[in-house]
Amino acid sequence: MSSDYAPPIGPCGKPRCARYSRRGTGPEGRAESLPRIEVVTTPDASNSLPAAWNPAEHEEALYEGWVASGYFEADPTSDKPGYSIVLPPPNVTGSLHMGHALDHTLMDTLTRRKRMQGYEVLWLPGMDHAGIATQNIVAGRLAEAGIDREELGREAFIEKVWEWKRESGGTIQGQMRRLGDGVDWSRDRFTMDEGLSRAVQTIFKKLYGDGLIYRAERLVNWSPVLQTAISDIEVKFEEVEGELVSFRYGSLSDDEPHIVVATTRMETMLGDTAIAVHPDDERYRDLVGTEIAHPFLDRAIPVIADAYVDPEFGTGAVKITPAHDPNDFEMGVRHNLPMPTIMDKTGRIEGTGTRFDGLDRFEARVAVREALAEQGRIVEEKRPYLHSVGHSERSGETIEPRLSMQWWVKVDQLAKAAGDAVRDGDTVIHPASQEPRWFGWVDDMHDWCISRQLWWGHRIPIWYGPDGEVGCFGPDETAPEGWEQDPDVLDTWFSSGLWPFSTMGWPEQTPELDKFYPTSVLVTGYDILFFWVARMMMFGTYVGGLADAGLAARKAAVPFDNVFLHGLVRDEHGSKMSKSKGNGIDPLDWVDRFGADALRFTLARGANPGSDISVGESHAQSSRNFATKLFNATRFALMNGARPGDLPPRAELTVADRWILGRLDQVLTQVDEGFEAYEFSKACEALYHFAWDEVCDWYLELAKVQNQESDGRAASTALVLGTVLDKLLRALSPVMPFVTEVLWKALTGGESVVVASWPESSGEPVDSAAATAIADLQKLVTEVRRFRSDQGLNPGQRVAARVSGLDAEFDELRSQLESLARLQPAGDDFETTATVEVRLSGCTPTVAIDTSGQVDVEAERKRAAKDLAAAEKELAGTTAKLGNEQFLAKAPGAVVAKITARRELAEAEVERLTAKLAELDAR
RNA sequence: GCGCGUAUAGCUCAGCGGUAGAGCACUGGUUUUACACACCAGCGGUCGUAGGUUCGAUCCCUACUGCGCGCACCA
Numbered sequence: 001m002s003s004d005y006a007p008p009i010g011p012c013g014k015p016r017c018a019r020y021s022r023r024g025t026g027p028e029g030r031a032e033s034l035p036r037i038e039v040v041t042t043p044d045a046s047n048s049l050p051a052a053w054n055p056a057e058h059e060e061a062l063y064e065g066w067v068a069s070g071y072f073e074a075d076p077t078s079d080k081p082g083y084s085i086v087l088p089p090p091n092v093t094g095s096l097h098m099g100h101a102l103d104h105t106l107m108d109t110l111t112r113r114k115r116m117q118g119y120e121v122l123w124l125p126g127m128d129h130a131g132i133a134t135q136n137i138v139a140g141r142l143a144e145a146g147i148d149r150e151e152l153g154r155e156a157f158i159e160k161v162w163e164w165k166r167e168s169g170g171t172i173q174g175q176m177r178r179l180g181d182g183v184d185w186s187r188d189r190f191t192m193d194e195g196l197s198r199a200v201q202t203i204f205k206k207l208y209g210d211g212l213i214y215r216a217e218r219l220v221n222w223s224p225v226l227q228t229a230i231s232d233i234e235v236k237f238e239e240v241e242g243e244l245v246s247f248r249y250g251s252l253s254d255d256e257p258h259i260v261v262a263t264t265r266m267e268t269m270l271g272d273t274a275i276a277v278h279p280d281d282e283r284y285r286d287l288v289g290t291e292i293a294h295p296f297l298d299r300a301i302p303v304i305a306d307a308y309v310d311p312e313f314g315t316g317a318v319k320i321t322p323a324h325d326p327n328d329f330e331m332g333v334r335h336n337l338p339m340p341t342i343m344d345k346t347g348r349i350e351g352t353g354t355r356f357d358g359l360d361r362f363e364a365r366v367a368v369r370e371a372l373a374e375q376g377r378i379v380e381e382k383r384p385y386l387h388s389v390g391h392s393e394r395s396g397e398t399i400e401p402r403l404s405m406q407w408w409v410k411v412d413q414l415a416k417a418a419g420d421a422v423r424d425g426d427t428v429i430h431p432a433s434q435e436p437r438w439f440g441w442v443d444d445m446h447d448w449c450i451s452r453q454l455w456w457g458h459r460i461p462i463w464y465g466p467d468g469e470v471g472c473f474g475p476d477e478t479a480p481e482g483w484e485q486d487p488d489v490l491d492t493w494f495s496s497g498l499w500p501f502s503t504m505g506w507p508e509q510t511p512e513l514d515k516f517y518p519t520s521v522l523v524t525g526y527d528i529l530f531f532w533v534a535r536m537m538m539f540g541t542y543v544g545g546l547a548d549a550g551l552a553a554r555k556a557a558v559p560f561d562n563v564f565l566h567g568l569v570r571d572e573h574g575s576k577m578s579k580s581k582g583n584g585i586d587p588l589d590w591v592d593r594f595g596a597d598a599l600r601f602t603l604a605r606g607a608n609p610g611s612d613i614s615v616g617e618s619h620a621q622s623s624r625n626f627a628t629k630l631f632n633a634t635r636f637a638l639m640n641g642a643r644p645g646d647l648p649p650r651a652e653l654t655v656a657d658r659w660i661l662g663r664l665d666q667v668l669t670q671v672d673e674g675f676e677a678y679e680f681s682k683a684c685e686a687l688y689h690f691a692w693d694e695v696c697d698w699y700l701e702l703a704k705v706q707n708q709e710s711d712g713r714a715a716s717t718a719l720v721l722g723t724v725l726d727k728l729l730r731a732l733s734p735v736m737p738f739v740t741e742v743l744w745k746a747l748t749g750g751e752s753v754v755v756a757s758w759p760e761s762s763g764e765p766v767d768s769a770a771a772t773a774i775a776d777l778q779k780l781v782t783e784v785r786r787f788r789s790d791q792g793l794n795p796g797q798r799v800a801a802r803v804s805g806l807d808a809e810f811d812e813l814r815s816q817l818e819s820l821a822r823l824q825p826a827g828d829d830f831e832t833t834a835t836v837e838v839r840l841s842g843c844t845p846t847v848a849i850d851t852s853g854q855v856d857v858e859a860e861r862k863r864a865a866k867d868l869a870a871a872e873k874e875l876a877g878t879t880a881k882l883g884n885e886q887f888l889a890k891a892p893g894a895v896v897a898k899i900t901a902r903r904e905l906a907e908a909e910v911e912r913l914t915a916k917l918a919e920l921d922a923r
Numbered sequence: 924g925c926g927c928g929u930a931u932a933g934c935u936c937a938g939c940g941g942u943a944g945a946g947c948a949c950u951g952g953u954u955u956u957a958c959a960c961a962c963c964a965g966c967g968g969u970c971g972u973a974g975g976u977u978c979g980a981u982c983c984c985u986a987c988u989g990c991g992c993g994c995a996c997c998a
Contacts, residue, residue, distance in 0.1 A: 262998055318998045387997055436927060437993060572935070614935050618947050625960040636957030704956055789952065789964040796955040886978035895941055
C-alpha cells in the first residue's frame with residue numbers, strides 16, 4: 001500500500017509531509033527523500049481560499065469591508081421588524097477587558113443572528129464620560145506639567161478634558177473593531193454630547209418639577225482625596241485591622257455619674273452631641289435625661305434613650321456623632337441633636353476650637369486617644385480590631401461620612417415602577433434566578449445623591465437668584481441676569497441612566513425611538529445589575545409615563561424588553577481576575593495570538609446563564625483549533641467540488657447523506673433554542689460537536705468513499721456536503737464571523753455571510769433508519785479499530801478481512817466500512833486469525849481478519865474479559881430489575897421493554913464472550 | 924443575620940427520575956484521500972454528607988457541611 005502512496009499537494013503547493021519537519025525530523029530528513037510530486041490543479045472554488053488560516057492576516061480587512069458596506073448601519077425607516085441593543089457605554093478612560101469582550105461577543109452574536117433572520121438591527125455604541133475617572137486623569141496630567149487645576153479655571157480645564165478625549169478617547173473603538181463588533185458607528189454616542197446633554201437637562205427639569213429632585217443637607221460618602229461626594233455603590237467595604245477603644249465620659253470617680261463608650265474612630269468624639277442607651281436598659285436608667293461634660297469642649301452631652309442601641313453590645317452605651325456616622329445621623333434627626341461638622345473637605349479636623357484643629361483625621365485619632373489617656377479616661381483598647389471600613393472604589397482611601405448639602409433623587413416611586421415593570425412582565429430578566437436580587441435592590445433603595453463636586457460632567461441646571469431664589473432651567477431656557485448656576489455636576493450614572501433613549505434622540509420624537517425603542521435586550525454582567533440597570537429602568541419607566549415625552553403610546557414604558565445577565569469571566573482555575581493577582585488576561589492579546597473568532601467562541605461557549613465562566617489559554621487554543629478545523633474541512637470539501645444547491649430526491653441519496661442531513665436539521669433546531677434562551681453555551685456546543693465529531697470525523701470520511709464510486713455519487717455528495725457546510729458556516733457566523741466569512745464566500749460565492757439568511761431546518765422528517773444504520777456502522781468500525789489498536793496494527797495499514805452477517809440495510813455501507821476500518825477484501829490465501837463480532841440493532845455481523853498469523857492472544861483475552869465483565873454487570877443489573885414485581889407493575893411499559901431488551905442483549909453478549917474466551921484459552 | 928447560587932473525571936464545566944458526558948490534561952499508536960492546531964484507541968467518577976419520596980435518585984424533598992456572590996450589621 002505504501003509503495004503506491006503519493007502525498008497529494010495541498011493548495012499551498014507544499015507536500016503534506018512538510019508538516020513533519022515541524023516535529024524535528026529536520027529539513028534534511030524525510031522531505032527530501034520523498035518522490036517528486038506533480039502539482040495537481042485544484043478546483044476553482046478552493047483557489048479563493050488562502051493556503052492556511054491565519055486570522056491576523058484577514059480580520060482587519062474583513063471588518064473594514066463590513067463597515068464600508070454599511071452592513072451594521074440601522075435604517076429606522078425600514079419595513080423590517082426592529083431589533084435593538086444599546087451597548088453599555090464603557091468609560092472613555094478605559095480599555096477593554098475580558099468582561100467587555102464577553103459582553104460584546106454576546107451582543108454581537110445576538111445582533112448578527114437577528115440581522116440574518118431579517119430584522120432591522122441597531123446595535124448602538126458609545127462611551128461614558130466617567131466624571132471622576134476622567135477628571136482625575138486629566139488633572140494628573142496637568143499636574144505633571146506643573147499646571148494647577150484651580151489656577152487654570154473651570155472652563156479652561158474642561159476644554160483640556162475635551163482635548164484629552166479627542167486624543168486618547170478612541171482606544172476602545174479600535175479594540176471593538178478588533179473583536180469584530182458589528183455596531184453602527186454612524187450612531188456612536190458620548191454621554192457629554194450635545195443631544196445627550198439636552199436629555200439630561202430635560203429630565204432633570206421634569207423630575208424637579210415633579211418634586212422628585214430635592215436639595216438637602218445629609219450625610220454623604222465623602223472622598224477626602226477626590227473632594228467630592230460619591231454614591232453608595234462607589235464605596236467598597238473591606239475588612240481592616242483597626243482599633244476599638246473604650247473611654248469614659250463623665251466623672252473619673254466610680255461613685256459619680258459616668259458612662260463608658262467605645263469607638264473605632266476616636267477623632268469623631270470631637271463631634272459627639274449625645275450618648276445613647278437602650279430605653280429598657282436598667283443600668284443607665286438614672287442617667288437618661290442628664291448631661292455629661294465633654295472632656296475637651298465646652299459642650300454638655302445629653303444621655304438619650306433610643307431603641308437603636310443594642311444593650312448586649314459593648315457597654316450598651318453609644319457615643320453619637322450625627323455629622324459623621326449614618327446611624328448617628330438618623331438618631332440626631334430623631335432627637336433633634338446639634339450636628340457639628342468637625343472635618344474639612346480634605347479630612348482635616350476643623351472648627352472644633354480645640355488644639356486638634358488642623359490635624360489629619362488619622363493623626364487626630366491618635367492624638368485624641370493620647371489626650372484622653374492623659375486624663376485617665378481610656379478604659380480598654382482592643383487592637384487589632386477587625387472591622388469593615390468603606391473605601392473609595394476609585395481612589396482607594398477610607399471614605400468619610402460627612403454632612404453636606406447635596407442634590408438628591410427621591411427614588412421610592414421611581415424604584416417601585418422599575419420593580420413593577422419586572423413584576424408585570426414588561427421586562428423579563430434572564431436568568432430568572434437573578435430576580436430576587438433585582439427586587440431586593442429596587443424594593444429597598446435609598447435616595448440617590450446625584451451631585452458631585454467636580455468640574456467634568458453635566459452641570460446641575462439649577463440657578464440661584466440674588467435674593468435666595470432657586471430655579472431650574474431647561475435646555476432652551478436662560479436664567480435671569482445675575483443668577484448663579486450651581487457649581488456641582490451630576491453623578492455620571494445620571495446620564496448613563498438615560499442611555500437607552502437619550503442616544504436615540506429623546507426628548508425629540510425621532511424615527512429611531514419609534515423603530516428601536518424599547519430596546520430588545522440589555523446584556524450585562526450581573527455585577528452591575530443594581531447600579532446601572534436599576535437607574536435605566538427608573539428613568540425609562542418615568543419617561544415612558546410622561547404624556548409629553550412622545551413615548552406615551554408605546555406598548556410598555558420600559559427601556560428594554562429583556563435583561564440578560566451573564567456571569568463574570570474568571571481565570572482557568574475559577575479565580576476572579578484582578579490586577580493584584582496578576583491573573584488578568586488581555587483579550588486583545590488573545591486576538592493577536594489566536595484570532596478574534598477563537599476569543600469569541602471561547603467566551604460564547606463558556607457563557608451559561610447564571611454562572612461565571614472560567615477561561616484559560618487551553619480554551620483559546622481549543623477554539624483556535626476549531627477555526628482551523630473548519631477551514632481545513634471546507635478547503636477539502638471544495639477540492640472535492642462541494643457546493644450548495646438543490647438536493648436530489650431523498651431516494652437518490654445515500655444512507656450517510658440522509659443521516660447527516662437529518663443531524664443538520666436537529667442541530668439547527670438546538671442552536672435556535674439555545675440562542676433564543678440566551679444559552680450561548682448550548683448553541684456553541686451543539687455546533688462544535690456537529691462540525692467536528694459528525695461532519696469532519698464521520699461524514700467527510702464517508703463522503704470520500706462516495707466520491708470514489710463511479711455511479712455519479714460524487715455529484716450528489718458534493719451537493720450534500722455543500723449544503724451541510726453552507727448552513728453550518730452560516731449558523732456559526734454570529735459567533736465566529738471572520739473564518740466563516742472567508743469560507744462561506746469561497747463555498748457559495750455569496751456577497752457576505754453577514755447579510756446571508758439565517759439557516760433554517762429543512763422541515764423534512766429526520767430519517768431515523770439512516771441514523772440507526774450510521775450508528776451501527778460507527779459501532780462496528782470502532783470495534784474493529786479497537787481490535788487493531790489492541791493488536792498494535794498501524795492505523796493506516798490495510799488488513800485483509802471477510803465481513804459477513806450484514807443485513808440488507810447495512811450492506812449499502814460495506815465499502816464505507818472497509819474504508820473507515822482500513823479493511824481490504826480477502827484474497828485467495830485468506831486465513832482467519834481473529835474475529836470481531838458486534839451485536840447491532842438489526843444484525844450481528846462478524847469481521848473475520850487475517851493478521852498474517854500474528855495475533856496477540858493475551859491482548860484479545862484481556863479485551864474479551866473486560867467486555868465480559870461489563871456484560872455480566874449489565875446482565876445482573878437488568879435481571880435484578882426485571883425480577884422486581886413492583887418495577888414490573890409500576891414502571892412505564894416503554895421502560896420495562898427497554899430493560900428487557902438490554903437484558904437480552906447482555907445475556908447474548910455474556911454467552912458470546914464466554915465462548916470467545918474459551919476459544920482463546922484453547923489456543 | 925437575610926437572600927441567591929453552587930458541590931459530577933486530575934483541571935474547567937455540561938447533563939439528567941430509567942446504562943455517567945465534553946474540552947483540556949494523561950497513556951499507547953499513526954507519513955490514514957483536508958487538517959500533527961490532526962487522526963485512532965485507551966485510562967480516569969460509589970455525581971459533597973446523612974436522611975426522605977419513588978418500582979427506581981447523581982437528578983426531586985429535608986437537614987448538614989464546604990465554597991462563591993449579593994444585602995444588612997460591625998458603637
